[in-house]
Each structure stands twice: as C-alpha cells, then as structure tokens.
Amino acid sequence: MPISQKFQTNSQHIELISVAKSIFTYSITDVNEYKEIFSKWLDLNIISTKSFKNNKWTLIDKYNNRRNLVFDIKDSKLNTTLKCFALSIIEQEFSINHIQQVVSSVHEVIEITHGFNIAYLTALEDYIGKHNYAKRNNLANFTIQFFSFTSIDFSEEFKDVCAPFLNSIQRSRELPNYQHILFFDEKMNFFLEEGSLFERKKYFPIVLWWKLTTIIPLRPIEFLTLQRDCVVKKTETFFQITLPRKKQRATLRRDIDITDTLQINKETYELIQEFHDYSSHSAKNNYLFTYDYYKEHKEFFGSESLKETEFLPRRQLDSLLDQFYSNVLIKKYSYSGSEKLTLGDTRHFAFCNMMLQGFNMLSIARIGGHSRLDKQQHYWGHLKYFSESWVYNFAEKHRRLDHLNKTMPDAYFTEDIRRIINSYKLNKSEEFDNALPVDYGYCVDNNYPNNCSGDCRHCLHYRFHPKKENLNEAINWLTDFSQTLSRKIDEQISLLTYISQTVNYDLTSLTYSITDQEELSYTANELNRLLHQKAMIDSKLPNEVKGFKNE
Template identity: 25%
Template sequence: MNEIIPHVVLGTSAVRTLTVTEPFSVEMVETARTLFKEMNRKGVIINDSFEDNRWMTTDEVSRVTLNFGFNELSYKKWYEGCFGIPLSQFVEYTKAFYMHLFGSNVLKMLQTSLNDIRRIIRTDPEEVYGVNAKLNIVVPGVCIDFFSSFSEDNERVSELAEALEQYFYIYAGKNGKQRTLSRFNSYLNFDEAIKRFWKECDDTEMRLFYFPLYIWWEVTAIMPTRPKEFLLTERDCLTTDATGTYLKLRKNRLKGSGRSVHYKLDKDYYTINVKIPERISKALQWYLDETRDYDDTSINTLLITDTHYWKWRQKKHENSRFLTYVNLNTILRYFYAEVLEGMYGYHIAGYGEVTDYDAKNIERIHLGDSRHFSMISLMQQGGTPLLAMVMSGHEDEEMSMHYATNMSTLVECQTMRMYREIKKGNTEFLLSTMPQLEIKDRKKVKLTDGTYCDSVLFQNANMEDCYKAYGPDGEMGYCPGCRHHLTDGKSHFGSKSVYEREITERAKELITAVNNVRNERGCMETVGELVLRLKDATNGYQQFLIEKKMKEEANGKTETDQ
C-alpha cells in the first residue's frame, strides 16, 4: 500500500501570503526554521530560538507578541484524536504555518489570527459547531485555511473548517460591519476570472481539478446554496423537458428549524429542481461524461475525488468518501495562487489592505461568501418572490438585515464598473425607456423649514415624488427620506447617502415581508410589490451615480458628497 502524505498549501489564505505547497513534514518545519533565522537577522523576530513558545516581533514602531502556547488538557481531550498528532507536533506545524505568513502581513494580524486558533483549541468542538456560537473569532479565514491544511480526508477536520464559516457573519453582525467597495469588486473580479478561465482553459486535467469550484460559483449565483448542500448534489442531478434543463439540489431542512436529526440524507435534506442556463447544463454534462469511468463516491455525489488527488499524482485516498468542504477549500486556494495570481496577474490583497477598486486587485473570498453575495445581488436585481423565499432562509433575521446594509455598496460597485465600460465604448447607458440623459443642474425651491427640494414634479404641483418618501413609522411625504431633499441647497449630486438609505430601507422591508410569509403572517402580493420598490430604488441610485460621474467629468473635477 502506498503511503499517503497529506499536502498543505501555506498561502493564498484570507490574507496575503507566500505560496508554498508541500507536505507537513520534517523538511517543511526545517524550511520554517530557516525563514525564522532570516526574520531574526532582519530584526523582525527578536527571539533567537524557534523553540520559544512566545515570539517577540517588531515593525520598528510597536512590539507584538506571538504566543504559541496552547491549552494542553483541552488539546489532548478534544483535538489530539482529530488531528492525529501530539501537541508538540501541532505547535511545530502552527509555527511553520505562521512563518510563511511573515513578510506579507502586518504583525497585528498574525497575532489576532493566532489568538483565534488558540481560542478554538481550548473550546469544546461542540461549542464551535453550535448555531448560537459565542466565540469571538476575528479572522476565521486564516483559521479555516490552517485547519484545512492538516488532512483533506479527515471528516472531523472538514466539519471544523466548515463550522468556522459562520463566524464571518457572527463577527460582522456583532460589529455592524459593511462590506467595502473593494470587497464587492473582488466578487465581481472573481466572477469574471473564473468564467474566463473556464472558457479559455483547454487542459482537461486542469479543468477537472477546478470544475468543482467553477460549478459551485455558477450554481450558487442562481440559487444561494450552502457549501455542504452543494457538495451533496447527487450524481443523477440533471433532468430535461420541454421547458429546459433542471438541476436537482439538496437543501438542509435542519438549519435553524429545531427539527430532530435523523442522520440520513433523505430525512435531513429535501430536494429542489432549479432551472439552469445552457452553459451550466453543458458544463455539468461534460463533467459527467469525463468522469463516467470512475467509481461512484460512497454517497453517490456528483463530484468525485479521483481527479482531485491526481493534482498531486496520487490515487484516491482510501478514506476519501466524497469531495469535502476541505477539498473544495483547497481548490479555491490553488485557484488564487495558480490562476488569479500566476496566470492572470492579480494582486492578492492582504488582510485589511485598502485597495483601489479600479485596479487589478482582488481580496480572498470564502466558500460561504458566494451564497450571501448572490442573495444580495438577486435582491438588488429584483429576484422573484419564490427565489426570495428560498434565499432568505437565514435563521437569524438580524443577520438577514445585515445583507440589506451591503446592497447600496454592491450597486455602486456595479455602476462604477458599468461606467468604465461606457467610457470604453463597450456598452450604452439606457435606463428604463429614457433614450438619453440630460446632464444639467436641477432647479431648487426653498421649503418652509428652510431646506430645499429639487423635484421637478413637486415644483409643478405634482406630489408623485413625495408619495415615494416614507418615514421610519411609515408616514408618507417624509422629506428627510427623499432623494430630492437638500438640507443646505447644495447640488443634487451631494445626496448619495439618501439613495443608500432608501435602498437599505427597501431591502429591509422586503426581508421582513418574506419572513412574514414564511411564518404565515403575510401575503405574496406584498413581497412582489416590495421587490418592485427595491428595484426602483436601485435603478434610481444607478441613474444618480452615472449622472454624477458624467457631470464631474464635464466639469473636469471630482465632487465630493456633502
């Protein structure tokens, strides 16, 4: 029997790293020791010994301690059996992992993510997996890549890595964080890159390795799906009739439902059929044809593991039952290193790095991101009420509301990208039935309270714009919530925040209405109306942004929002 050595990708994590692909081994640790000496020589690491469990580091401004001391009792009780190595070896691997992060990340980030790992190791895994997890995990992406590096075949490790996805949204919810413009630009860059790769790549072996990532991205954009649900897609998943081709997906009926767990796929999951475009059905059929001669997985899933391990010239591992979360995460990490950076020349932005969203920068996305990004995008595009019902199946309404706060940023990012295409002559800007936008200042009238209104309709005794402005208690004609309301008489193009607020409020209304229907307290007609209102708000913001950009360029300057 051939000895199977697990591989590890130290790099392309949630932060900017050096890309190293090698097994966890004595040689890998020795490489880390060499890197340690180099950082010590440069004065970044003050300690002289790799064996020290507390490394003092400095960037000439501040000193940051990296503490590799782990709780021995909790490790032995909960994690030694999971990783299959003693604590001393675990510490060595942790040090080696972090040595490869030096030189590309700020020291504070290294300290924060290391503390996250230490916090996890002293916690009962059941608490980490829990729906109501209360751990404060600040940099879950690094933790996911770290734990994914131990073994791709260990289902306990895979469950741990997958469970950490929820901490992206727990931490964001606790801190009220909104995704940045560069973050959404990264989603759109990734979308362009993976579709370009699939179109251009003619290497069958390479296509088979990256197919799970490509089809995951495409499918989740149509139907927001959790990684585990996607990975459990059945082999016999395609049906075709006169109306088109349908993909059968599994959806978890347990998430936040309070139902009993049966430990059977047919009891814990239900299936839905989703209509898919021709390009996706062709890709799926290609994969089924290319892999028909391989053995089925133990639970007969669409994605096999033979073509995954061939990447490292290995046979399928004996304990590899199906393509796991860790396998898919490994493919994602290789895509960043091999394709985005290696083939297409993207700059992989470091954790916390502020990037110009016009430039060729890309941040690290995570497997759970796709579902949430597609939910925001579908809502912004006015997805059907039925689709809204499925995609808002988040058990925490407060977290669903968090999506709403990100929608205006996505609209802005998409609009700026569209404007660049307009400037290049690759597309025209036609909004609704308007043949052309006239770029001119809007006349303003002073109101009784000293503020101003630039609504042309209002100035002609037409209250239609007023009817669209709602207050926090539902009152109609609420001036502070109107896009035409100006507090100081300044340009219409300084009212960006009003548009953003309107989109957020319309999205929140839609989420509330959908949840009411799910709980049998509302009606589908209301959902349909709110979808249209949200679409109207996003269209208005797009028109505003493009008019604003055109006016700025016509004046030869950039105006800032007031």
C-alpha cells in the first residue's frame, strides 16, 4: 500500500510517496490491516458505512457527492479481497467516481468469469469485446490492476485476454523485435540438431510451444491443457489435432461456431509423438504436459510451493522458457540482448502470419477460437510493423549469406525463393569475365534472356557491382525503387485489410464467397512478392544508407 515519507533538504521540504509492492494474501494480518484503513476513512467521513462487513459501502467526497460500492460476490474470500482492493484505491485518494468505476468493473469481470474460473476465459474475451471502446479499456485495465493487488490462479491467462483491449497506447499489443523472433527461430532449429538428449528432453515443451503455437493461435492455457492423445493420424498424409476448447454453437446471428479440431502437418504430428516417447514412463494422467515430467528434468529445486495440478502450471513453463534463454540461447549461442519472448507472443505471430497468407477472417476466427469476427481488429494494426520487420531482417540474412530458415510460413517462402536465397552471393571479389554487363552490375544467368524479369534490381541472377565513380548514382537507383516498393507494400496491406473485412461471410452455414477468397489470396500473394523484392533490393544497399541502417 502507499507509504508517505517526508524528507528535508537544505532548500526545501519534499514529500515523497513510495509504493511498497506487496501482494494481498488474505491472511488474518492482511485483512486486519485493511480493516484499520477502513476505520481511518470512516473517521474521516469518506466512508459512511458503519461496518467493514457490510456488502454496500457509501463514499462521500468533500462536495457531499455520494457513490455506492457493492460487494455481493458469493465467494466470501474473493468478496473480502475486492473490499481490500477498494480500500487500497481509496487510500490513494482517487475521486469517488474513479473508485466506483474500478470496483464495479472488477466486480463485473468476477461475475462473468464465475470467480476467475479458467473455463470462462473465452467468455470474458467475448464479453469485453462486445462493449464500446471506453468500457473495454476499463474492464481490461482495472482487472489487470486487481491481479497486481492479489494472487489469483491463472492470472497470466486472464491478463493475456485483457491486454489487447487496453487504451490507444497499449491496446495493440507490443510485438517483440522481429529480429529477435528470427534469432529465436533459427537457434531453436540449431538446438534440435545440436542439443544433448537430456537438454532435448528437458526443453521439449518449449520446442513444442514454439513449433505449434506459431502456426495455430493457441492461448498459453490451451497449449498447457492439451490432452495426451490430442493428435491422430487419419492417413499417411492427413493428421489432426484436438484443442482444449469448448466446441461452441453460435448463440447470436453475428457469432461463429467455434471448432476444436484442426488439420496439422506431419512434422507437428511427429514432434508430439517424439514427446510421447520421452514422457511415456512418467505419464500419470491424460494431459500432454505434466508437472511430474517437468520435475523429472529439473536440475535444482527451490523453496517453491505448488498446488497439485493435473497439468503443468504456466509459471513452470515460464520458468522453463527462462532457463532456455539462460542455458541455451545465452551460453551456447551468445545471445546478449535484453529482449525475451513471452508465452503469449506466439498467438499474435500466428494471427499475423495467417492474415499475411491470405486466410479470410472467418477461417482465422475458427482456428483462433474467436466467436466474433471483430475480435481480429487489433491484430490488423500489427501487419505493417510485421511486414517492415520481416523485410529488414530477411534482407540482413540475405546480406550475411545465411541459408534460408525453412520453418518460416510457407506463404513467405516458395521453393523457388528458397533456391534463390540459398544460391545468392554478394560478389565483392567475384570475377565477371563471363557475365553480361547490365546497369551497375552484371547478369550471371547462363540462360539469358529466357529468365529475364525485366528489372535487374530484384533478380536472383543480378550482381550489384557498380564502378566507384557511379556508386552514389547506383545507390540512388536502388533506394528509389526500394521506396517505391515501400509505398506499394503499404497500399497492398491496406487492400488486404479491406478485402478481408468485406468478404461475403455466411455465419450460419460457416461459408464465404469463393470469389472473394480468390481475390484475397491473390492480394496476399502479391504482397509477399513485393516483400521479397524489397528484401532482395535492401540486401544490396550498404547499412550506412539512411533509412536502412540497423538502429
């Protein structure tokens, strides 16, 4: 709670407010402390209710305005906790309007979620999404504040749901730097090739989290509660996964039936089967990820207390991800950055990847577990950042002669593009005796002009090799086209967004216009073509060129 401290300096009297961050634990000591705070504000005539036990409190401000706080939650422990939370806000001397707004918002969320029952996570997302902008922000913001006040089971999952609805500065979730995303993906694949058997077993839940949730937009709690028999092989080429979602029928005309069964590729199926082999002897329940498995591969034990759970709790998977950073990325692959991915980030990657691949909003909603199309609105705001970051980092990989990572989304990389990048070289010292001179460089295509695309700047056969006296002119030639492509990419993203939002959807039959989908797919393919062209051009530009320098 806030603690006021006064300090005297030579020049002036300063009053500092420090906040001692402590979690309310519902202990007798904690409750008694807040009862004393209640008595304090009762004596000051701010609270007119005579007893802490009353389920209706009346607040009075200096202008004699009155506001009521209602505490009628059936769970007495949660009801008392909300009262103490209210007192912590009163103690900070907010207006009675604000205090009432905070308490009523949290009370509302508690009712919708039946006391923060994890089974009602989707119900909360649906409920917040149905309100106007201001109401959404209040419900999300004040609920997150409540979780900072006290410890609630599955609080991280509820915060993940609330975060996208925050105000204009925060509501579009801040995505990690895309360069780090690529670094993580690249080193994950190195780890699978180089890690010891013990390391592979220990961190395999992190491997599966990365491989699965970057493709299917799963919430962390959905990933952790996957059943052991969640995947099935139907044929040699057809595999399915069943997700821990309630298969819901739409209740309103604008709602969507939620599905719990999706098709997966063979690689994902085999990864889960591999984990079965690692965990078969320790599996004691029907969940894929268990605490027993985590404990078996734990290298040290602290003083943590853990409730008995049938599946691996989120904080243990968070801990395992931290250990993966410390023991693998930092020690083995020399990661020196401060940025770290969180378990909830990959759901956002998956949504953005699907949008850029040309999935329509209905398909995205059903795969992502959304019962309403409008829940995707805040993800569209990420596409420009996602595209710009991808171009920059792909250009840098291009520049460093790295081989293309085949685990990136298929829409980004065709086999032809993989062949292009893997065969591409920067030719600072290469001899061009047998090459065809072209604008500011050479064409090394032995089959010219059959493969000529008409513009050398983004051609796989083009080698940028200007003469010293023409260097500035050559760089301008590249940057002008790069900037033109930037404008076209922005236009294409806007077009992709518009088409996706105007597709003719029939929510009753869960169908959509084939013609509209074809237009959407064409637009997505064109966007990806432009992204590749810009990446190839930018890879030829010196880092020092303004606008392309790595900040």
